[in-house]
Amino acid sequence: MKAYSDMGRDELLTLKAGLEEKFKTEEAKGLSLNMARGKPGASQLALSMPMLDVINSKSDMTTLLGNDTRNYGDWDGIGECRRLLADMMGVRKDNVIVCGNSSLNIMYDTVVRSMVSGVNGSTPWGKLDKVKFLCPVPGYDRHFKITELFGIEMVNIPLHDDGPDMDLVEEYVNNDAAVKGIWCVPKYSNPTGISYSDEVVRRFANLKPKAEDFRIYWDNAYCIHHIYDDVQDEILNILEECERAGNPDMVYMFASTSKISFPGSGVSAVATSLKNVEDIRKHMNVQIIGHDKINQLRHARFFKDIDGLKAHMKKHSDLLRPKFEAVLNILEEELAGLGIGSWIKPRGGYFISFEAMSGCAKSIVAKCKQLGLVLTDAGATYPYGKDPADSNIRIAPSFPTPEEMAEATRMFVLCVKLASIEKLLEE
Amino acid sequence: MKAYSDMGRDELLTLKAGLEEKFKTEEAKGLSLNMARGKPGASQLALSMPMLDVINSKSDMTTLLGNDTRNYGDWDGIGECRRLLADMMGVRKDNVIVCGNSSLNIMYDTVVRSMVSGVNGSTPWGKLDKVKFLCPVPGYDRHFKITELFGIEMVNIPLHDDGPDMDLVEEYVNNDAAVKGIWCVPKYSNPTGISYSDEVVRRFANLKPKAEDFRIYWDNAYCIHHIYDDVQDEILNILEECERAGNPDMVYMFASTSKISFPGSGVSAVATSLKNVEDIRKHMNVQIIGHDKINQLRHARFFKDIDGLKAHMKKHSDLLRPKFEAVLNILEEELAGLGIGSWIKPRGGYFISFEAMSGCAKSIVAKCKQLGLVLTDAGATYPYGKDPADSNIRIAPSFPTPEEMAEATRMFVLCVKLASIEKLLEE
Numbered sequence: 115m116k117a118y119s120d121m122g123r124d125e126l127l128t129l130k131a132g133l134e135e136k137f138k139t140e141e142a143k144g145l146s147l148n149m150a151r152g153k154p155g156a157s158q159l160a161l162s163m164p165m166l167d168v169i170n171s172k173s174d175m176t177t178l179l180g181n182d183t184r185n186y187g188d189w190d191g192i193g194e195c196r197r198l199l200a201d202m203m204g205v206r207k208d209n210v211i212v213c214g215n216s217s218l219n220i221m222y223d224t225v226v227r228s229m230v231s232g233v234n235g236s237t238p239w240g241k242l243d244k245v246k247f248l249c250p251v252p253g254y255d256r257h258f259k260i261t262e263l264f265g266i267e268m269v270n271i272p273l274h275d276d277g278p279d280m281d282l283v284e285e286y287v288n289n290d291a292a293v294k295g296i297w298c299v300p301k302y303s304n305p306t307g308i309s310y311s312d313e314v315v316r317r318f319a320n321l322k323p324k325a326e327d328f329r330i331y332w333d334n335a336y337c338i339h340h341i342y343d344d345v346q347d348e349i350l351n352i353l354e355e356c357e358r359a360g361n362p363d364m365v366y367m368f369a370s371t372s373k374i375s376f377p378g379s380g381v382s383a384v385a386t387s388l389k390n391v392e393d394i395r396k397h398m399n400v401q402i403i404g405h406d407k408i409n410q411l412r413h414a415r416f417f418k419d420i421d422g423l424k425a426h427m428k429k430h431s432d433l434l435r436p437k438f439e440a441v442l443n444i445l446e447e448e449l450a451g452l453g454i455g456s457w458i459k460p461r462g463g464y465f466i467s468f469e470a471m472s473g474c475a476k477s478i479v480a481k482c483k484q485l486g487l488v489l490t491d492a493g494a495t496y497p498y499g500k501d502p503a504d505s506n507i508r509i510a511p512s513f514p515t516p517e518e519m520a521e522a523t524r525m526f527v528l529c530v531k532l533a534s535i536e537k538l539l540e541e
Numbered sequence: 542m543k544a545y546s547d548m549g550r551d552e553l554l555t556l557k558a559g560l561e562e563k564f565k566t567e568e569a570k571g572l573s574l575n576m577a578r579g580k581p582g583a584s585q586l587a588l589s590m591p592m593l594d595v596i597n598s599k600s601d602m603t604t605l606l607g608n609d610t611r612n613y614g615d616w617d618g619i620g621e622c623r624r625l626l627a628d629m630m631g632v633r634k635d636n637v638i639v640c641g642n643s644s645l646n647i648m649y650d651t652v653v654r655s656m657v658s659g660v661n662g663s664t665p666w667g668k669l670d671k672v673k674f675l676c677p678v679p680g681y682d683r684h685f686k687i688t689e690l691f692g693i694e695m696v697n698i699p700l701h702d703d704g705p706d707m708d709l710v711e712e713y714v715n716n717d718a719a720v721k722g723i724w725c726v727p728k729y730s731n732p733t734g735i736s737y738s739d740e741v742v743r744r745f746a747n748l749k750p751k752a753e754d755f756r757i758y759w760d761n762a763y764c765i766h767h768i769y770d771d772v773q774d775e776i777l778n779i780l781e782e783c784e785r786a787g788n789p790d791m792v793y794m795f796a797s798t799s800k801i802s803f804p805g806s807g808v809s810a811v812a813t814s815l816k817n818v819e820d821i822r823k824h825m826n827v828q829i830i831g832h833d834k835i836n837q838l839r840h841a842r843f844f845k846d847i848d849g850l851k852a853h854m855k856k857h858s859d860l861l862r863p864k865f866e867a868v869l870n871i872l873e874e875e876l877a878g879l880g881i882g883s884w885i886k887p888r889g890g891y892f893i894s895f896e897a898m899s900g901c902a903k904s905i906v907a908k909c910k911q912l913g914l915v916l917t918d919a920g921a922t923y924p925y926g927k928d929p930a931d932s933n934i935r936i937a938p939s940f941p942t943p944e945e946m947a948e949a950t951r952m953f954v955l956c957v958k959l960a961s962i963e964k965l966l967e968e
Contacts (some may be wrong), residue, residue: 151613159611163598166835170597171590184586184803186578214641215833222828230656230667230691240657240667259827264657376611379835400686401649406642406833408593408806 115451118534130535133528137485140525145486147522152304152464153513154373157433161426162375165416169408183407189399190391191383195410199383201420202338203369204351209385211394214405217370217382221331222260224366224384227397228294228327229264234363234393236327239266239294248286248296250278252467252495252506254304257297257333261497268497271296273306275458277314284321291324295331301349302336305467305495305508307460309347319355321364330356330365336463337369338427341435345461353385362387371413373464374426381405381413436516441466441509444523454534466509467495468526474533475504481529487522542878545961557962560955564912567952572913574949579731579891580940581800584860588853589802592843596835610834616826617818618810622837626810628847629765630796631778636812638821641832644797644809648758649687651793651811654824655721655754656691661790661820663754666693666721675713675723677705679894679922679933681731684724684760688924695924698723700733702885704741711748718751722758728776729763732894732922732935734887736774746782748791757783757792763890764796765854768862772888780812789814798840800891801853808832808840863943868893868936871950881961893936894922895953901960902931908956914949 118126169175175183177192190196191212200207213220227233229240239245247261250273261268269286272279277300286293298318300310310318318330332352340346356364363386371380384394417423442459445468449455456469470478475492482489490508493499509526511519545553596602602610604619617623618639627634640647654660656667666672674688677700688695696713699706705725713720725745727737737745745757759779767773783791790813798807811821844850869886872895876882883896897905902919909916917935920926936953938946 153613156609159602159609162611165598166596166600167598169593171592171594173593175586182583182586184589184805186580186804188805216829216831219829226653226657230653238667240665256827256830263824263827376835377613378611378615378831379833397690400683400690402643402646403683404643404805406806406836408803409833409836 117451117453118538119453123539126535126539130532130539133532133535136528137481137532140485140528145521145525147486147514147518148488149510149514149522150488150490151513152373152510154377155433155437155513155515158430158512159376161429165375165412168416169412175408175411177411183411186403188407189402189404190395191405192407192410192414194414195381196383198414198417198419198423199369199381200385202423203334203367203383203385204337205353205367205385208388209353209391210383211391211398212381212383212405212410214382215372215378215380215409217333217335217368217372218256220368220382220384221257221333223401224331225260225264225266227394231397233327233329234389242292244292245294246290246292248278248283248293249497250296250298251497252305252501252508253297254299254333255490255494257331258497261297269293270497270502273303273308275308277308277310280314280317284317287324287328288322289324293323294325294327295329297331297333299333299335300352301334301347302339302460302463304335304463305465305506307458307463307465307467309349312350315350315352315355319352319359319361319364321361323364328364332365332367334367334369336373338423339373339430339464340427340462341431341438342461343428343431347461353387363389366390374423374430375413375416379409381410434512437511437514437519438466440516440519441511441523444520444527448524448527449530452531455530464510464512466511468507468509470505470507470530471534471537472503472505474530474537475501475507477533477536478507478526478529481533482526485525485529487525544878544880545965546880550966553962553966557959557966560959560962563955564908564959567912567955572948572952574913574941574945575915576937576941576949577915577917578940579800579937581804582860582940582942585857585939586803588856592802592839595843596839602835602838604838610838613830615834616822616829616831618832619834619837619841621841622808623810625841625844625846625850626796626808627812629850630761630794630810630812631764632780632794632812635815636780636818637810638818638825639808639810639832639837641809642799642805642807642836644760644762644795644799645683647795647809647811648684648760650828651758652687652691652693654821658824660754660756661816669719671719672721673717673719675705675710675720676924677723677725678924679732679928679935680724681726681760682917682921684758685924688724696720697924697929700730700735702735704735704737707741707744711744714751714755715749716751720750721752721754722756724758724760726760726762727779728761728774729766729887729890731762731890732892732933734885734890734892734894736776739777742777742779742782746779746786746788746791748788750791755791759792759794761794761796763800765850766800766857766891767854767889768858768865769888770855770858774888780814790816793817801850801857802840802843806836808837861939864938864941864946865893867943867946868938868950871947871954875951875954876957879958882957891937891939893938895934895936897932897934897957898961898964899930899932901957901964902928902934904960904963905934905953905956908960909953912952912956914952
């Protein structure tokens, strides 16, 4: 393959003409495909249908401790579900609060609580002139939307193959008292798919925050969401590492079964130090009497234990793998060596992150849209929707079928080529 | 019956000796009964068990509009569930957002949102020196806990038989810009059981708030929660009345199925003007992708429509009525004419409010506790847990059986008599 940048103007123009012809043919097909969000596909949803039979009108509705799941009580979740999610998150049951169907909602609540009431007795963030969050980029748009909503200033931190740029993280956290948090997806990161190295996790745990109310928002969204059976990432346990480093209260870990059972009807949890649990309890006991415990029971009885969860996740990975491979194979076939894009082959999670030539992402996404292929908005993986290099595109391969994914990726590749040539011709 | 206040000291002392004897006998029984919270009883929970069969692994999981309830989407709830709750609340479907299992959580979120981001563009309450809420008393302790948590100053407003003292409400709302809200349980009020008269509702709708961001928190928790078939309260529709009065955005109405289906696993909703819905949407779309739609589908398919809801509520009332009557009959038999307590016979809701002699509530609750009978803490029905007259006690008859309720009420009456005599002898 010859890199586009090595081509002369005429060569590029000829190539462009051929691609434009192809583009018109594709456009005429009037396709409609959505790869914008990390939505599980229909076959994945079907995996959890038997869960809906586990609790029925004949079921014993009491927990192992004898509490009636149908009535009020158990603000922090029923014991067996706390156990299940604790094992999934690799933490102790006492550190876990099981909540409703959305870990995003727990994160929102955690930020809101800090805004209005502070963190473990600190000054409420809403009363401070400036509050900053560090945002490893590219990252998860919904994280950034929460901090944006509350006027929290977001600082971009480059995300490398082994995690965020820790020199920069240390510089900010250890010196700037306005820095109150950092958004992390430590395993199979959204969108790049990388996992934090042991060294990175240890450097996180050993931060010396200038602000006593600095917290790591550790969104372990893909903790058991592997794609392969043989090659799986493992990350260090941040709660344990923080304890060891003398920073026991510095982290909130979040997780959910949204991409294990049902995206709309799973259970979510936060895991943190007992001191933080107590701080959360004071608020949560005012906020709600308790979350949906019948659904917690349904999850606990269906999955039984961590082995049950893992066996279920293997089924998911068998369905997801062909979709990821469809994308990766075509990217490799069509783009390798052209110098107009790079990507990481993820071992888990829900996304493939495509790094286009500088200044091409918006144009590629727009061209895809013209062909009926909806991608996440260019820029969405950056705070305020502003990708400084206009280069990152998040591909979500989970919802379409493998065949659709292959077709979609062929069109994507076409748009990447066209946009890149247009860019090169401009220069 | 001779009123205690007409008795001489010797007569009271003799009576006291007999009651103390009885108290010792009861104490020896070592009873354990809880009438502290409005928890549905086991027989009520059984009513909704068939709901758990409505959705199973063979079910069509799509909404009437064809959306898959198992996946992300429908942030404001699935259409058929919005319709069901709209009909229950007597409002239009477009005004309804269906949320999770807790209307308390929606109220908390609404206050939090106002604290951090203001109301429809107003100054965030957290940035103001003083924010006040009016609190009709006696009222619902969990309402008061929310405003207390955020440092909102609570102002007691006497609750009469037809609603809050509206002269006072108007005086505050129309003249004090710091007054941003009022907590209301307009139908079968918690705890007194009264319902707001048409005149009261109209005076609410016609308030001329000094603060543009003043809102009525209209917690219609017991909207279809009657106790009798023949005598049922109806209240005017506050949304319509506010619209008519030119105050369309002044009210949030809340409701849930916590005391219809399952206390821990129901669905909740807020109903408000389209302008307010849009304000909520901006936040909620950052807070959560969507609530549990499978549970919404379960509710919509089980109850079908408002008639299904009403038929179900009749079954609840058949179970609750004997419990309420057990309490009311014994109060009547034992206390009528003694001048040491009064109560209202409710036609719906979950509570009987007992008004003891001034300065006796704490003593009565403490004595009951000694006999193994747990009541809501004295004072709980007032902001900050401070009942200025120390006279109000909330009785929750729903959880024990009718027989247990009768026994509990006999002990309660014993404690009322004893505490009252002790008080009279002090004077």
